[in-house]
Amino acid sequence: MNTSLLQRVSSIAALACLAACASISAAPAAKDIPATQKQYRLVRDGGGHGYKLELTDAPVRMPGDHEVLIRVRATSLNRRDVFVMKGQYPVGSRDSLVPLSDGAGEIVAIGHGVTRFRLGDRVAGIFFQNWLSGRPPEKVASAALGGSLDGMLTQYATLNEQGVVHLPKSLSFEEGATLPCVGVTAWNGLFTRGRIQPGDYVLLEGTGGVSTFGLQLALAAGAKPIITSSSDAKLERAKALGAFGTVNYKSTPDWEKPVLALTGGVGVHEVLEVGGKDTLPHALASIAPGGDIALIGGLGGFGGNIPALQLLDRNIDISGIYVGSRENFEALNAFIDQHGVKPVIDKVFEFKDAPAAYELMESDQFLGKIVIRL
Numbered sequence: 449m450n451t452s453l454l455q456r457v458s459s460i461a462a463l464a465c466l467a468a469c470a471s472i473s474a475a476p477a478a479k480d481i482p483a484t485q486k487q488y489r490l491v492r493d494g495g496g497h498g499y500k501l502e503l504t505d506a507p508v509r510m511p512g513d514h515e516v517l518i519r520v521r522a523t524s525l526n527r528r529d530v531f532v533m534k535g536q537y538p539v540g541s542r543d544s545l546v547p548l549s550d551g552a553g554e555i556v557a558i559g560h561g562v563t564r565f566r567l568g569d570r571v572a573g574i575f576f577q578n579w580l581s582g583r584p585p586e587k588v589a590s591a592a593l594g595g596s597l598d599g600m601l602t603q604y605a606t607l608n609e610q611g612v613v614h615l616p617k618s619l620s621f622e623e624g625a626t627l628p629c630v631g632v633t634a635w636n637g638l639f640t641r642g643r644i645q646p647g648d649y650v651l652l653e654g655t656g657g658v659s660t661f662g663l664q665l666a667l668a669a670g671a672k673p674i675i676t677s678s679s680d681a682k683l684e685r686a687k688a689l690g691a692f693g694t695v696n697y698k699s700t701p702d703w704e705k706p707v708l709a710l711t712g713g714v715g716v717h718e719v720l721e722v723g724g725k726d727t728l729p730h731a732l733a734s735i736a737p738g739g740d741i742a743l744i745g746g747l748g749g750f751g752g753n754i755p756a757l758q759l760l761d762r763n764i765d766i767s768g769i770y771v772g773s774r775e776n777f778e779a780l781n782a783f784i785d786q787h788g789v790k791p792v793i794d795k796v797f798e799f800k801d802a803p804a805a806y807e808l809m810e811s812d813q814f815l816g817k818i819v820i821r822l
């Protein structure tokens with residue numbers, strides 16, 4: 449190699465090193481991490497079963513072996529978070545907890561032995577910290593973030609590296625924060641436990657988090673989503689997002705009729721069942737032979753008759769879905785990057801306005817997801 453070529457090679461190497469060093473130093477060193485942070489906690493509300501939301505100062509716990517410290521940049525709310533606040537969701541006998549299962553951010557410190565992540569990686573926590581792949585472990589709910597374990601409405605979260613995934617490259621922190629609960633649930637309902645195919649009719653109930661995710665995933669899969677709502681204005685928004693058909697379930701109480709008409713009488717092949725006892729009979733009346741029903745929620749309360757003979761006769765699969773595993777989350781993320789899926793965010797709140805985010809969730813005056821930026 450002649451001298452000028454050597455000089456060029458070494459200056460390219462120096463530039464590459466500079467770029468690498470710059471990207472490494474972009475993540476704060478451990479010394480930049482404060483000793484304390486702002487953190488919301490749900491604290492027992494008097495003698496009742498519920499909790500009230502309080503902004504507190506809390507220590508930042510540096511990561512131990514196999515743990516990572518995440519600077520949380522965005523979180524999102526789920527209906528479950530309202531149930532937790534009201535004391536209507538099992539969280540063990542906890543007097544106080546950090547709420548919200550869903551959060552995304554960047555890794556700012558790593559403990560000894562961490563192999564899955566590096567400083568600066570953009571990540572999200574998984575809903576069940578103990579469910580990595582395959583079937584759920586016994587007592588899976590005992591490791592749910594924002595429930596039995598402290599959640600993500602905090603500036604810094606320390607998690608085991610096994611309970612964390614890389615964010616899809618195509619999503620912002622705000623978008624990534626919408627995935628851990630409803631994203632993974634809709635994914636499993638349609639793709640893992642359901643058998644969605646291009647051209648299928650897919651039924652989505654209401655325009656909340658699970659259903660709006662289901663709408664987008666179904667569209668990306670080449671299916672035809674039909675979505676219901678109590679609001680014509682929300683149905684207009686759903687149409688703009690690409691819904692094949694829309695039905696107002698308030699003004700049309702026997703809404704399975706227009707749903708069936710939209711399918712030309714065939715019926716729907718996939719259902720994300722979130723309404724519970726209010727919607728299950730209608731979903732059963734809308735299903736096509738060989739269809740799948742994902743039992744997900746109970747917005748109108750749980751219950752309802754499962755007609756065994758009808759299910760058998762029509763080869764219907766009914767699956768109970770409880771979010772999913774890390775493996776499911778990673779499959780969702782790959783699909784999102786591959787198909788350019790963008791979660792629908794209704795409103796982003798600042799950290800100081802977290803109580804207002806809860807109020808919006810309770811009002812039902814939103815479509816898709818509610819996000820809190822930190």
Ligand SMILES: NC(=O)c1ccc[n+]([C@@H]2O[C@H](COP(=O)([O-])OP(=O)(O)OC[C@H]3O[C@@H](n4cnc5c(N)ncnc54)[C@H](OP(=O)(O)O)[C@@H]3O)[C@@H](O)[C@H]2O)c1
Nearest residue numbers: 527654655656657658677678723744745746747748770771
């Ligand atoms: N099993 C699981 O792993 C899992 C995971 C996530 C969620 N969930 C459950 O699934 C349900 C939905 O969760 P989410 O986070 O998507 O809720 P969400 O975002 O709060 O959805 C609320 C929307 O659902 C619609 N809705 C309310 N009551 C309804 C009813 N009786 N029938 C039909 N639609 C109704 C309304 O839409 P319109 O205003 O358009 O009418 C409302 O705005 C909840 O019960 C939640 O606990 C379960």
